[in-house]
Amino acid sequence: MAAIPSAREVEIAAFLDANGLAGAAREPLAGDASARRYERLCKADGSTLILVDTPAPAEDLGPFIAIGAELAAIGLSVPTILASDVERGLALQEDFGSETFSRLLADGADSWPLYGMATDALITIHRGWPEGAARRLALPVYDPALFVEQTRLFLDAYVPAALGRSLNDGDRSDFDTAWRMVLEPVCTGAPSLLLRDYHVDNLMRLPRPGVKAAGLIDFQSAGWGPRAYDLVSLLEDARRDVAPDLAGAMVARYLAAFPETDAAAFRRAMAVLGAVRHARIVAIFVRLALSQGRRSYLVHLPRVWRLLEAQLAKPELAPVAGWFDRHLPPAARAAFVVPETP
CATH class of the missing domain: 3.90.1200.10 (Aminoglycoside phosphotransferase (APH), C-terminal lobe)
Structure with a gap:
């Protein structure tokens, strides 16, 4: 019997579907000491995006987007935000690759x-x-x-x-x-x-x-x-x-x-x-x-x-x-x- 998806997974699936990514392959990425999760999304054309999953209360997603805009304006590289649902703590951002x-x-x-x-x-x-x-x-x-x-x-x-x-x-x-x-x-x-x-x-x-x-x-x-x-x-x-x-x-x-x-x-x-x-x-x-x-x-x-x-x-x-x-x-x-x- 297939596992019943969690409420969070249902939210993520709806967010991906709304942004034309329902069929994207999803690859979990290593996280940090925070509760945020990241996944690499692989589209059919081979391009990739990063899904940011910030659990509730998603208080830091809005600041990330706003501060990133200021950093980009002074000539620094930050991930471009392609779509977001700040209330639900979800975002799609540019994939910078893996060369940390x-x-x-x-x-x-x-x-x-x-x-x-x-x-x-x-x-x-x-x-x-x-x-x-x-x-x-x-x-x-x-x-x-x-x-x-x-x-x-x-x-x-x-x-x-x-x-x-x-x-x-x-x-x-x-x-x-x-x-x-x-x-x-x-x-x-x-x-x-x-x-x-x-x-x-x-x-x-x-x-x-x-x-x-x-x-x-x-x-x-x-x-x-x-x-x-x-x-x-x-x-x-x-x-x-x-x-x-x-x-x-x-x-x-x-x-x-x-x-x-x-x-x-x-x-x-x-x-x-x-x-x-x-x-x-x-x-x-x-x-x-x-x-x-x-x-x-x-x-x-x-x-x-x-x-x-x-x-x-x-x-x-x-x-x-x-x-x-x-x-x-x-x-x-x-x-x-x-x-x-x-």
């Missing part, structure tokens, strides 16, 4: 040109993002308060697993205070679009000239905040080691494009924002393992802890490092083994 930067690197491609393209894309964004676009798109503002709020996931997901208990209100308040102290100096200056998940898994090589050769595919959760965040996201990758000389050269490449920028202050901002990102990623990976059984991300925990510890050793992170020293002994850090869930 991460796959190319795994196959032995030279890392320097790829990271150069990625850095140049950030330069293009930070030079050309239109005035007023953040307000028009109602982007969340990544100020110290929002960053501190996001670091609390570390308290909620990682600390109880590592220590076997939650922290009291005083310890949690001290955590907030320490992060606020280090964040306030680096959230000043001219902000720009903050993509938030900018790394080689979310970049694709395209046969296009110049900066258009870097295809951007994940920006639906973008915000407005410090320019250093996306560069440190690219160069301190949770999933792969980036050679120090390459990372240093890309920072220099970026700063050369903005000679008015205080280079020392920018590097301090990278350190603080890198620590924010690493602490949150540690928590996300542990939460995925414990709540969803998705343990594949745990292989990256030692790397993320190394990156976090390297930032905590810098003077600009002293208040946060002090909190970690008081509350998380070494055995509760990189050496901590996440237990199996029943």
